[in-house]
Amino acid sequence: MRERIFVVGVGLTKISRWYNRSARDLFSEAMKKAIEDAGGLKPKALVVGNMTSGVLMEQESIGALMADYSGLRGIPAFKVEAACGSGGAAFYTGYSLLGSGLVDVVAVGGIEKLTEKLTSDATFALAMAADREYEVFYGASFTGLNALVARLYMSKYGYTREDMAYWPLRMHEYASYNPYAQLPRKTDLKTILNSPVVADPLHLFDCSPLGDGAAVVILVRGEEKAREVAKTMGRDTLVEVIGLGFATDSVDLGSREDLLTLKSTVVAAREAYEMAGVTPKNIDYVEVHDAFHITGYLALEDLGFAGKGEAVKLWKEGRFGKGDKPEVNFSGGLKARGHPVGATGVYQIAEVVMQLRGDFPGYKASDPEIGLAQNIGGIATYSTVAILSRRR
């Protein structure tokens, strides 16, 4: 019999190019907000998702550093890295710290500062999600590798750049309501299609932006503790983690069986659905990892919400919007909410939690009961899938 684990607090910074703020400054803001949102409950351990602190900040020991600057010096704390999926992996780790009985209140955080050096340095750092010896050495950038996948998808299923562009279009609209979003403004198809090329067929507006941000969620073990916090905060809703899945794949794309299937997402989703005792049909609200429009579409297919090759068509027809099941990425997604790499998976969890509680301060889902967050690292070298359920 597994322990029951609940998310009782969330804290986010606005995502931006925070040239004037340090990682410890951003992180402590998120932690302070999360502790307040958890009725003052102090975490007894901290897991921090982060990818690039070594190369871009010339700083490791991020776990203890963030604990200390958040007023939590002394607690067990460490960093978890799974490329862009570091936040989701940190959540999986935080869940297990609670589930094992080692700790009874855990904070899972994510922090990334991509603007510490030049944009070219950030591009270099993000390419560490690819295989240094078999891809990056030969000149591949991370966007370039995603472009290969996008081109293959478009070619195989006969989609145009315009067909694909409805993803960023809608993400920008949703983000315009999100106070934490890096790009909170609407756009139009013409702007998307005419934006500068980054790695053909991916243009600027098809890609998530470089940005800095920090996110924290606080987890507890047992319904009693979760009810206490809810009472303190005057909430009638608990949010329970009912399913978790985690799988990996090769780092290099050349070793994959099928470039158009995020196999690790398929496996992680199957595990999470099974653990939760639900199917894709039961999911009301979803946040997927759209680092590029292509990964957003593939995620919808590989989570079981669309047949292979159909996500773009369904999306263009207006599916997955307000009132549909599931509703997808009302945060604005990585595309427009932003993608502070190691923090992204934690943003997603926080957003799903707020949608389930009904207090997301942006574009609101339609009273969802069951939500899902999918975070990937690399091109699904890592996938974590978390399923959360509202409890009254």
Place this chain on the structure above:
Amino acid sequence: MRERIFVVGVGLTKISRWYNRSARDLFSEAMKKAIEDAGGLKPKALVVGNMTSGVLMEQESIGALMADYSGLRGIPAFKVEAACGSGGAAFYTGYSLLGSGLVDVVAVGGIEKLTEKLTSDATFALAMAADREYEVFYGASFTGLNALVARLYMSKYGYTREDMAYWPLRMHEYASYNPYAQLPRKTDLKTILNSPVVADPLHLFDCSPLGDGAAVVILVRGEEKAREVAKTMGRDTLVEVIGLGFATDSVDLGSREDLLTLKSTVVAAREAYEMAGVTPKNIDYVEVHDAFHITGYLALEDLGFAGKGEAVKLWKEGRFGKGDKPEVNFSGGLKARGHPVGATGVYQIAEVVMQLRGDFPGYKASDPEIGLAQNIGGIATYSTVAILSRRR
């Protein structure tokens, strides 16, 4: 009631400056050995301790990469970073994955390649264990910070460089029997005292060497599974994890209450002793984190094996050697077995396991029943303490 967790397999590479071998090559050797040592049992998840892969190998996604190259593509896998304590933090994480019920066979690995770039780059990378903004920016190196602590200790308790030198002297002797050791050769006091200065009062022979290595241990949940493996391997001994502690401190030394106490070790040890229901007097065998002789001595004091300021005196008198209780660092310690940063904590666990099983292929402890491993990151910014017990 906590789940019972057992270590059923260990695998180590020899530590060396492996200029001609890659991280994936080293790691897969350690994994292959660990799986063989666990009777062929395949891990269902992998946690990898590593600190410097970003800066020195220009590679993240280490978790999935190591899983893939070890023949385990697809399993949940990620990297854990806690500076030089990454291996111990990975072990803590692996324990919790099992304890939570998410996975039933976990591999905890560690890998570090310090020789990918120049020695000056390695020095830069290791300084990421210190505070970039408040220490490293002002010119501090990691050895320099340890030298401050060593000087204060020697000054406060009236010890000379010669008094301190008995640590490396004995470590080199023990390492001479260890087939995995980087420096498997005896030395003498004169050589230690006359070795080149690195950061006064620390000379070359007072410091652990830069080296590469990989280590893996395999853990299972439940006595039944552990007995199955033991039977397959013809062993009459199980090794159970009976205590675990983890604590942190500030990253920068300037914020510490007392430079001569590894406070996080004190706290982690207290937790581990309490969980195991033992006291320091019950411990038969110990591996401590002697990145420098000073941290070895402080560890003995802060784990409760010597009074404050007494470790050097006791050590010089011959305590903690063969037949004493506890026996300490028969591997040769970080000083002479070597210190492949993120792998070190996993080497320690593997060494304690082999001493408890009676099959350590080096200097043998005197039939120990209870062993302890202490791994630190930074100057005890992180401490993990694991207590393992032999079961018949």
